[in-house]
Amino acid sequence: MRPLPGERSRMRAVRALFIRYGAERTPEGRSLRLLREWLSPMQRTQFAKKGYFEVxxxxxxxxxxxxxxxxxxxxxxxxxxxxxxGLCFRTMGELPVGDVMLAQKIALENCESSVLAVARSFVPNVFMFRRGRLLG
Incomplete structure (x- = not known):
């Protein structure tokens, strides 16, 4: 039995709500929510629109x-x-992506010279930072 036209849009809306609010209950979702709370309004907008933020x-x-x-x-x-x-530095242990990004933000803003002392540098290229799925 095929769903009626109005039912399809309702099913899509329910699915979108589940994806959005169900994802926020995962460690990954909670870490991204915490990251957004720590971003300045300008950084939050940048993260939502461009998929990255600057510090x-x-x-x-x-x-x-x-x-x-x-x-x-x-x-x-x-x-x-x-x-x-490019700089490669990360936290010890396995953490969700939002927690790692928040730690990187705090480290660069508060102890940049210590970060630079331990980070490995590399030459970035356009393929490494292509815009993917927005997390913000």
């Missing part, structure tokens, strides 16, 4: 862009807004 280093004032991910997801940004240098 200013607490020691040097350099601009860093944090992409969704748990490692090799941070780039120093040049004066033209392009990734200049």
């Amino acid at each position: 200013v280093g607490g020691d040097t004032g350099k601009l860093y862009r944090i992409y969704p991910g748990t490692m090799s997801n941070v780039c120093e940004i040049d004066e033209n807004g392009r990734p200049r240098l």
Whole structure:
């Protein structure tokens, strides 16, 4: 038996609600909610629209862009807004992506020189940070 036209849209709406609110009950969903709470209004908007957010280093004032991910997801940004240098640093242990990104944000803003001392650098390329599914 085929659903009626109105039932299809209702089923889609119910499915979307389940995906949205069901996902928030997972560790991944809770970590992203916590991350959004810690972002400034500007960072929150940037994360929702572009899939990344930018932070200013607490020691040097350099601009860093944090992409969704748990490692090799941070780039120093040049004066033209392009990734200049990639940084690989992460937390100890397995954590949800939002928790790792929040730790990276706090570390860059408060102890940037310590982060730079332990981070491995790499040359970023456009394929590494392609826009994927938005998490914000």
